[in-house]
Amino acid sequence: xxxxxxxxxxxxxxxxxxxxxxxxxxxxxxxxxxxxxxxxxxxxxxxxxxxxxxxxxxxxxxxxxxxxxxxxxxxxxxxxxxxxxxxxxxxxxxxxxxxxxxxxxxxxxxxxxxxxxxxxxxxxxxxxxxxxxxxxxxxxxxxxxxxxxxxxxxxxxxxxxxxxxxxxxxxxxxxxxxxxxxxxxxxxxxxxxxxxxxxxxxxxxxxxxx
Amino acid sequence: xxxxxxxxxxxxxxxxxxxxxxxxxxxxxxxxxxxxxxxxxxxxxxxxxxxxxxxxxxxxxxxxxxxxxxxxxxxxxxxxxxxxxxxxxxxxxxxxxxxxxxxxxxxxxxxxxxxxxxxxxxxxxxxxxxxxxxxxxxxxxxxxxxxxxxxxxxxxxxxxxxxxxxxxxxxxxxxxxxxxxxxxxxxxxxxxxxxxxxxxxxxxxxxxxx
Numbered sequence: 001x002x003x004x005x006x007x008x009x010x011x012x013x014x015x016x017x018x019x020x021x022x023x024x025x026x027x028x029x030x031x032x033x034x035x036x037x038x039x040x041x042x043x044x045x046x047x048x049x050x051x052x053x054x055x056x057x058x059x060x061x062x063x064x065x066x067x068x069x070x071x072x073x074x075x076x077x078x079x080x081x082x083x084x085x086x087x088x089x090x091x092x093x094x095x096x097x098x099x100x101x102x103x104x105x106x107x108x109x110x111x112x113x114x115x116x117x118x119x120x121x122x123x124x125x126x127x128x129x130x131x132x133x134x135x136x137x138x139x140x141x142x143x144x145x146x147x148x149x150x151x152x153x154x155x156x157x158x159x160x161x162x163x164x165x166x167x168x169x170x171x172x173x174x175x176x177x178x179x180x181x182x183x184x185x186x187x188x189x190x191x192x193x194x195x196x197x198x199x200x201x202x203x204x205x206x207x208x209x210x
Numbered sequence: 211x212x213x214x215x216x217x218x219x220x221x222x223x224x225x226x227x228x229x230x231x232x233x234x235x236x237x238x239x240x241x242x243x244x245x246x247x248x249x250x251x252x253x254x255x256x257x258x259x260x261x262x263x264x265x266x267x268x269x270x271x272x273x274x275x276x277x278x279x280x281x282x283x284x285x286x287x288x289x290x291x292x293x294x295x296x297x298x299x300x301x302x303x304x305x306x307x308x309x310x311x312x313x314x315x316x317x318x319x320x321x322x323x324x325x326x327x328x329x330x331x332x333x334x335x336x337x338x339x340x341x342x343x344x345x346x347x348x349x350x351x352x353x354x355x356x357x358x359x360x361x362x363x364x365x366x367x368x369x370x371x372x373x374x375x376x377x378x379x380x381x382x383x384x385x386x387x388x389x390x391x392x393x394x395x396x397x398x399x400x401x402x403x404x405x406x407x408x409x410x411x412x413x414x415x416x417x418x419x420x
Contacts (some may be wrong), residue, residue, distance in 0.1 A: 125335030160390040170380010176341050180370040196406045
């Protein structure tokens with residue numbers, strides 16, 4: 001029972017984020033970061049993470065809830081896909097690209113989110129493990145589910161194209177630092193990216209006439 | 211006269227690329243790489259490079275020609291903007307985005323060009339000096355001149371938006387490695403990106419109605 005929360009003297013701490021210094025929680029987070037980075041989101045299991053961290057699987061669930069919630073904790077995902085995706089889909093297919101543009105530009109305007117995202121992009125440029133996380137984040141957590149909900153032909157290609165523009169904007173604006181993107185207003189960028197993301201998500205992708 | 215080509219025993223070597231082992235040429239290239247990376251393309255001068263390399267300015271011109279040609283040698287730019295930009299502009303404004311998409315996707319399909327480009331993007335993610343090179347490459351050498359030739363409102367914003375998509379495609383396809391972009395055909399990608407780059411370069415960028 002030593003691996004049960006009630007048995008390690010921490011039973012009074014509510015489920016969720018624990019104060020710094022909680023060795024067990026940090027061991028789980030470290031194991032989860034390794035697992036997500038090395039195996040990718042789809043193949044990672046709470047059981048495997050628990051084994052790597054040397055704790056009971058129930059303890060992982062106790063501290064972090066679902067695999068999805070654990071992933072959010074690991075990369076400190078600055079939004080909850082379960083809230084964002086329905087909001088983007090909400091009013092229907094038309095306008096989903098504009099809503100995604102507003103969300104993507106808006107979230108990068110909050111310092112914490114921008115730091116997380118640019119940190120991930122920088123790391124992905126040099127470490128395959130981080131590239132796996134970025135792939136999962138873009139495709140498994142946000143754009144893939146969004147495109148699949150929207151239906152249409154080849155949702156994976158549509159999600160990937162949207163990812164190329166969303167990540168490309170973050171990369172050129174915040175990592176490479178193109179000056180005109182840094183000074184552009186939110187409205188300018190949403191106005192420019194909106195039709196593009198609409199095209200990728202619900203538009204006609206057939207090759208142009210020769 | 212020791213810094214003149216005829217005076218260092220290399221007078222018989224034609225202007226242009228010299229065989230490996232030519233210390234003077236490599237010293238110039240190293241100084242140029244430092245200068246372009248630290249100062250950016252616009253502020254770099256052949257005179258400053260020559261001084262840093264300890265040679266006469268005429269020797270730099272002798273080996274490399276213009277500043278532009280030297281920059282191409284330094285980053286091994288896999289295309290010549292003086293050829294590419296007129297070809298993209300050639301038939302007129304309409305279709306320029308499709309032609310740019312074809313060029314950008316096509317050049318990344320050649321292994322040497324892809325290696326140079328992904329190397330620059332990876333370096334730009336961790337080194338400000340390399341980020342400067344990428345900014346210059348995108349904005350001063352290709353998309354900036356293209357957008358300015360096309361005219362219209364805010365060519366710098368247009369070039370920057372096109373850069374965000376071109377660099378974003380290279381980054382997500384070849385660095386992050388989104389699988390569906392790796393397997394997509396050239397026609398699929400050009401068909402998807404063409405209207406986007408057309409929108410950025412010559413389309414209506416005004417914000418959408420509220």
